[in-house]
Amino acid sequence: MVVLSAARWLRSRLSDRFWRVQEVLKYARHFRGRKNRCYKLAVRSVRRAFVKSTKARREKKRFLRALWITRIEAASLEHGLKYPAFISNLVKSQVELNRKVLADLAIYEPKTFKSLAALAQRRRQEGFLAALGDGKEPEGIFSRIVHHH
Amino acid sequence: RYVRQLQRLQLLFSPTAADARGARQFVEEEAQDFARQHPDVVLYVSPHSGPGPAPVLRAEYLNGTVRDELIASKTSEEIVQLATKLANQSGLDIVRIRKPFHTDNPSVQGQWHPLTNKPSILTVQGPRLQPQ
Numbered sequence: 001m002v003v004l005s006a007a008r009w010l011r012s013r014l015s016d017r018f019w020r021v022q023e024v025l026k027y028a029r030h031f032r033g034r035k036n037r038c039y040k041l042a043v044r045s046v047r048r049a050f051v052k053s054t055k056a057r058r059e060k061k062r063f064l065r066a067l068w069i070t071r072i073e074a075a076s077l078e079h080g081l082k083y084p085a086f087i088s089n090l091v092k093s094q095v096e097l098n099r100k101v102l103a104d105l106a107i108y109e110p111k112t113f114k115s116l117a118a119l120a121q122r123r124r125q126e127g128f129l130a131a132l133g134d135g136k137e138p139e140g141i142f143s144r145i146v147h148h149h
Numbered sequence: 150r151y152v153r154q155l156q157r158l159q160l161l162f163s164p165t166a167a168d169a170r171g172a173r174q175f176v177e178e179e180a181q182d183f184a185r186q187h188p189d190v191v192l193y194v195s196p197h198s199g200p201g202p203a204p205v206l207r208a209e210y211l212n213g214t215v216r217d218e219l220i221a222s223k224t225s226e227e228i229v230q231l232a233t234k235l236a237n238q239s240g241l242d243i244v245r246i247r248k249p250f251h252t253d254n255p256s257v258q259g260q261w262h263p264l265t266n267k268p269s270i271l272t273v274q275g276p277r278l279q280p281q
Contacts, residue, residue, distance in 0.1 A: 078266045108256040110265045 068099040075106035079117035081124075089120035092127070093142055154210050154239040157191040158232060160220075162204035164196045168221035169204040175220075175228045183229060187236050206231060210240025 014020075021039050027049070028035060028042040035041040073083035090097065095116070097105075106113045119142065126140025160176065162169040176194055184192045206228065208216045216235065220228050259265070264272050 075261075107261050109258045110261045111258045114266070 065099060068103040071103040071106055072099060075103075075110075075113055076117055076120075079114055079121075081117050081121055085124055086117065086120045089123040089127070090116065093119060093123045094146060095119070152211075153187070153189045153236065154212070155187075155190050155236045156209045156211055157193060158235065159193045159195060159207040159209070160204075161195050161197065161202075161207060162220070163201050164198065166200070166204065171223045171225050171228055172204045172220050174225040179225055179229050183232055190236055206235070208235040208238075210238075212240040214240035214242065216240075 024046055025036075025039065025042055027046045030036070031042070031045055031049075035045040069083065072086065076083055076086040097116075102113070102116075105116070123140075123142045126143045129137065129140065130143065160172060160180075162172040164173065180192060180194065184190075203219055203221045206218045206220050208218070210216070218231055218235065220231065223231070
């Protein structure tokens with residue numbers, strides 16, 4: 001006799017409930033309160049934690065960029081330059097360093113950062129001369145642009 | 150020269166269990182070819198008679214990590230794929246790497262401290278600095 005499905009009064013019962021519960025609880029172990037022990041509360045908390053961590057990946061980029069900008073601003077103020085002046089003059093001198101690298105230089109290589117600040121300051125002065133001097137003086141040295149073809 | 154990090158593969162299964170059918174097929178058909186393709190991996194086949202634990206593929210690496218993979222109710226091809234995946238891995242534990250870089254000497258010019266850009270009078274101590 002071929003039987004395709006079990007009889008209606010036969011029930012199948014879970015035998016690995018412990019491991020299914022542990023799969024969720026292992027992500028809740030560092031939580032505060034009963035949600036690190038009780039499965040019913042932990043399921044909700046773990047799900048919210050995962051959702052928040054997914055969404056926060058976009059915020060992390062913004063947060064880190066703001067952190068770098070704060071650090072570069074502090075370092076350039078030590079050398080007498082404000083952040084917008086520093087960044088704009090670096091860009092005009094064709095120094096394409098991003099904020100992450102600039103922040104790392106400011107922390108770990110202070111002399112390099114000082115020279116970069118001096119470069120930005122020099123380019124700034126040349127920019128003022130070019131804008132206000134109007135004409136007969138030759139162009140500044142650091143204002144020359146290199147064309148890569 | 151490439152050194153394969155997988156030391157040995159142990160195939161632990163029971164010759165009579167129903168879920169070890171894929172393991173048995175793997176041993177009969179593809180174990181020899183796998184062993185020939187990976188000459189630096191030692192393949193041990195250890196059948197234990199009678200009802201025992203679930204069939205397992207145990208991989209041991211050169212740094213000492215032992216990784217067990219269940220092969221219960223898997224086809225022979227799946228076991229081959231699993232074995233090649235284990236053979237291409239290194240024994241490092243599979244955790245999220247926080248940063249893809251690491252240095253022991255992050256600072257060449259000396260790390261910044263609050264007195265780096267201040268005049269050196271604040272740091273230098275000597276008999277010359279006493280008021281006259």
